[in-house]
Amino acid sequence: MQAVLTKYRTRLGLILLAYIAFISLGLPDGLLGVAWPSIRASFSRPLDSLGMMLVASTAGYLTSSFASGRIIARLGVGKTLAFSCAATGLGMIGYTLAPAWWMMVTLAVLAGLGAGAIDAGLNTYVASHFGEGLMQWLHACFGIGVTLGPIIMTLGLTHFNSWRVGYATVGTAQLALATCFMLTLAMWKDGGDAAATERPRRLTDYKTPIPETLRQGAVWLSMLLFFIYTGIEATLGNWTYSLLTEARGIVPQQAGFWAGSYWATFTVGRTVAGLYARRVGVHTIVRTSLLAALCGALILWWNPVEVASLVGVGIIGLAIAPIFPALVSGTSARVSPRFAANTIGIQIGAAGLGAATLPGFAGFLARRTSLEVIPVYVLAAIVLLFGLYAVSLRREETAAR
Numbered sequence: 001m002q003a004v005l006t007k008y009r010t011r012l013g014l015i016l017l018a019y020i021a022f023i024s025l026g027l028p029d030g031l032l033g034v035a036w037p038s039i040r041a042s043f044s045r046p047l048d049s050l051g052m053m054l055v056a057s058t059a060g061y062l063t064s065s066f067a068s069g070r071i072i073a074r075l076g077v078g079k080t081l082a083f084s085c086a087a088t089g090l091g092m093i094g095y096t097l098a099p100a101w102w103m104m105v106t107l108a109v110l111a112g113l114g115a116g117a118i119d120a121g122l123n124t125y126v127a128s129h130f131g132e133g134l135m136q137w138l139h140a141c142f143g144i145g146v147t148l149g150p151i152i153m154t155l156g157l158t159h160f161n162s163w164r165v166g167y168a169t170v171g172t173a174q175l176a177l178a179t180c181f182m183l184t185l186a187m188w189k190d191g192g193d194a195a196a197t198e199r200p201r202r203l204t205d206y207k208t209p210i211p212e213t214l215r216q217g218a219v220w221l222s223m224l225l226f227f228i229y230t231g232i233e234a235t236l237g238n239w240t241y242s243l244l245t246e247a248r249g250i251v252p253q254q255a256g257f258w259a260g261s262y263w264a265t266f267t268v269g270r271t272v273a274g275l276y277a278r279r280v281g282v283h284t285i286v287r288t289s290l291l292a293a294l295c296g297a298l299i300l301w302w303n304p305v306e307v308a309s310l311v312g313v314g315i316i317g318l319a320i321a322p323i324f325p326a327l328v329s330g331t332s333a334r335v336s337p338r339f340a341a342n343t344i345g346i347q348i349g350a351a352g353l354g355a356a357t358l359p360g361f362a363g364f365l366a367r368r369t370s371l372e373v374i375p376v377y378v379l380a381a382i383v384l385l386f387g388l389y390a391v392s393l394r395r396e397e398t399a400a401r
Contacts, residue, residue, distance in 0.1 A: 030149015051360025060112025092171030143267030154256030231358025269321025
């Protein structure tokens with residue numbers, strides 16, 4: 001009885017620590033959209049220079065996410081989380097001290113290295129050891145982080161008139177989390193299931209070479225799904241504040257909290273999805289979410305009254321929230337369990353690339369037209385994602401016959 005109780009406590013502790021890690025992962029992502037107008041003013045940068053920071057952070061993110069399996073095998077999950085949080089925290093603190101733009105871009109690489117290792121490693125771990133509901137809740141914690149991020153940055157701007165205060169706050173929190181993970185290394189060593197003697201083969205049991213994985217067409221289609229999805233998520237997260245303040249004339253304080261509403265409804269969407277994910281299945285979740293997101297994007301584009309911006313942003317956040325964790329949970333069905341562990345890491349890398357390049361391209365278009373192009377851009381991306389997912393389903397059904 002004592003052994004069972006100990007195992008339960010260990011697994012519960014691991015889940016809680018994983019959730020804390022994902023809150024920390026979301027905090028920096030929630031800062032940049034609100035901080036960007038002030039950052040570019042501080043360094044006298046044009047509107048689309050946001051793409052430079054995103055590409056730099058993605059370079060680090062891609063490097064660590066693609067290598068996440070090897071990193072965890074060498075260091076273990078606990079040390080990986082500790083070192084990754086430390087890297088992200090140092091990057092955030094560095095932003096507050098950087099006197100030149102090139103330093104901001106360089107520090108973004110360091111922050112990306114930390115984020116990529118956390119993201120890919122925990123997604124693989126949870127997909128292997130826990131169910132779809134816990135995967136949704138894991139990503140809901142990311143939503144908590146990105147919900148708090150805009151609020152923290154808005155408070156820094158309104159009370160201290162400085163974007164650096166927001167980054168200093170989050171950077172300090174990241175370093176504190178790194179310390180917590182170092183103090184709990186023993187919990188991660190056993191994995192919470194060390195007592196299990198008979199169990200089905202898990203995703204992390206396969207040792208498929210990455211080159212073999214990359215020869216599968218389904219893997220590339222899966223990568224494209226993540227690339228487009230995360231591009232949509234990041235475009236709204238990074239450009240909503242600028243759209244509301246610079247194109248639609250909403251005061252900064254109100255716009256900051258409206259931008260935060262996107263991440264708030266995003267968090268609610270994943271929390272609720274965790275309750276029914278196992279019952280309805282990933283396909284129903286993704287299709288329903290995409291339909292609702294289309295409605296939200298149309299409202300944001302139409303914008304008949306000022307409050308329509310808030311409604312549209314909130315609907316999109318609520319709708320798209322369950323898609324990412326549902327796609328992670330469905331990886332085995334799309335590519336087969338043999339390739340799933342490698343594919344999850346590769347997908348996370350593709351997601352990071354989408355989060356950097358698609359918002360950057362949106363900024364390129366906005367600079368040459370107006371910020372009102374953002375809702376149209378998001379709408380087109382959602383339609384494209386819907387089409388690609390339909391193709392993925394047909395391939396999956398064909399492979400199952």
